[in-house]
Amino acid sequence: MSKNKIIALSDIHIGTNAPTVWYQKDIHEPYLVTILDWIIQNASSIRELILLGDVLDFWTYPPHEEPPNFDAIIAANPAIFGANGKLSEVLTALDGKVTYVRGNHDMNITQEDLDKLENPKGYKIQLSPEDVYYPLGNSNKKIACTHGHIYTMFNAPYTPNNASNPIAPLPLGQFITRSVAFMRNNDLQPGQTVAQLKDSGDPDNKNLLSSALPQVMKAIENPNIPITDIILDTISKATGMSETQSIKLTGGRETTLEEGKKIYANLWSEWQSKQGKSIAIKSILADTALYDGFLGWFAQQLAQDVGAELVVMGHTHKPISGIVNSPIKYVNTGFNCPSTVDLGKKNATFVQIDIEAYQAEILQVSQEKGFYNIKACPANPVDNKAELEIGNYTIKLNFDPNTAVDQIIKFVTSDKKFLISVVNETKYDLQYVGVKNDSGHWTLGDIPANTSISKEVDYNSVSNTFSLGANYQFIDGLGFIQLAASWPVTGTRKIAVGNINQDGNAPAEKVWREMQDSSDKSSSNDSVQVRAFMTTQGKTVIWNYEVTQR
Structure with a gap:
């Protein structure tokens, strides 16, 4: 041989x-x-x-x-x-x-x-x-x-x-x-x-x-x-x-x-x-x-x-x-x-x-x-045609040695705002019962019934990044929902939702770990449905979560 x-x-x-x-x-x-x-x-x-x-x-x-x-x-x-x-x-x-x-x-x-x-x-x-x-x-x-x-x-x-x-x-x-x-x-x-x-x-x-x-x-x-x-x-x-x-x-x-x-x-x-x-x-x-x-x-x-x-x-x-x-x-x-x-x-x-x-x-x-x-x-x-997120913007990666890098510098040094927005369309209050703060801090607390709350993310001021999740409980016993969001220095911005029926930080961490991309997400149980999606308004990027009764 x-x-x-x-x-x-x-x-x-x-x-x-x-x-x-x-x-x-x-x-x-x-x-x-x-x-x-x-x-x-x-x-x-x-x-x-x-x-x-x-x-x-x-x-x-x-x-x-x-x-x-x-x-x-x-x-x-x-x-x-x-x-x-x-x-x-x-x-x-x-x-x-x-x-x-x-x-x-x-x-x-x-x-x-x-x-x-x-x-x-x-x-x-x-x-x-x-x-x-x-x-x-x-x-x-x-x-x-x-x-x-x-x-x-x-x-x-x-x-x-x-x-x-x-x-x-x-x-x-x-x-x-x-x-x-x-x-x-x-x-x-x-x-x-x-x-x-x-x-x-x-x-x-x-x-x-x-x-x-x-x-x-x-x-x-x-x-x-x-x-x-x-x-x-x-x-x-x-x-x-x-x-x-x-x-x-x-x-x-x-x-x-x-x-x-x-x-x-x-x-x-x-x-x-x-x-x-x-x-x-x-x-x-x-x-x-x-x-x-x-x-x-x-x-x-x-x-x-x-x-x-x-x-x-x-x-x-x-x-x-x-x-x-x-x-x-x-x-x-x-x-x-x-x-x-x-x-x-x-x-x-x-x-x-x-x-x-x-x-x-x-x-x-x-x-x-x-x-x-x-x-x-x-x-x-x-993938030499992949998109690469650096800081607050997305650039396209290719293998042309003459690619201008001025765009990269502009992208990673520009200011941008990040918002978490939760719309609770149910008749029940959402109680904040757990968190996973890998980078930055979850800023939303309890969310009353029929209320919409939006707050700017408390992100890492050095790197302009955050990655976090939260666990919420319906106070009437309808169960729990988890919300997760991430804006990395590089890689893929992410959003996720879950409905793990458990108190504490562990469900928030599990859903946070399983985040994969920025595509629309949904999760439901017998009583409620949660939809998650991302939008932009000018320089503001918004992680949206809509909670409705079924």
Whole structure:
């Protein structure tokens, strides 16, 4: 059998299993072992394994802890990295054909580090000297593999020519991740880890980067306001970490957010000078927009630049397959340590590449009744005709490198008002009995019978966003209704209704979590019906809810 397959695996984020580390051995190791066992079993058709960045994690540690070195992470995970561990077995099965491509969380990995991994036959993992790896050789660039962080302003290695980064190559993103680890470390209960939290490992760190986007876009037009000051001020406020909090780095050095402002003060101007304004803004959005189209845009540009037919990336933590209406084939490997809350909705994923057809298939590990299996992973393409909501307006995303970005700046910096309007056409009062305030605050209280109430949303004043839900009870015993609304920095504005017959906050949260889009909604029980729909009046966007008796 010919060896016509390559496996790409990324974003495992293996660390010391400390509470703030996304990968926790007791949860995620069985998924990783399943993937590595599958590679061993199919070695006769596999030419190479590519570890496509962020396989190890040196960032997700609170600032008072010095991040581990390579040896400490290896020692903490012997079943994977030991001389008789699964990765060593893969090395033997593939006759040593394993290549490591750096990501942002492991950009300090060296060949000397990898040489420490023992293998009975003396095989060694080879470190790609470049951040873009061509597995068919530099003379045949039909397949291009890269983690993807090199195209993002806040996570690309930062090595300015004037040596203004004393902690090079660490980028701004390392400060953000350490700040989030500070917050998590303070919030976790004894015995709890971040792997038990929803959306653990979100690459935008719970939308903290996205929340700064409107101010960042304003600053782009004002050279006297460094965008890094805005980013780090937002992060400091959101996580509760002081600008002067000491951040320990590997090797004994320490830094602070305050020093970070000085180190990255020229970050925007350097990217703009080197890449041009349009591409520099796209590099910001690729990190902050929570929209995978922008990294897909860079994938397409890479393919066009080198003549690739297939581009494989990681970094987004989402499996992606294709770009709509594009001749370029693009896949993203996804994420390999979803939290216990997310498992099932998010799974450990990897990519199998056919080197003859230049095709790629995304596979996933599923766990059913204690058994782990490999199966195909459904994944959506990036839609290059999709609409993207940023701040208060909608823009259309396309892959034309000459697309004007002035519109983006205008869209995210304009003012807009948001209203919640509830019309209670029944003869019964609605009593406010529960809430889910993810961002902003629900401002409506009780709603009397035959009354219409409209109030402006108490939204996040930094990011101009909100996402919330409320639970109401009919005081005469007709039951409960739930109302939910969301205006994100990016993504899709949403509206939802429900009729869960339960008191308290839980129903509000459930309906809030299940919001999907802005289309009209309705919900009913034997006594009442609720209709939800969105309208606009000038610069005002209104979330409308009509409650009627049946």
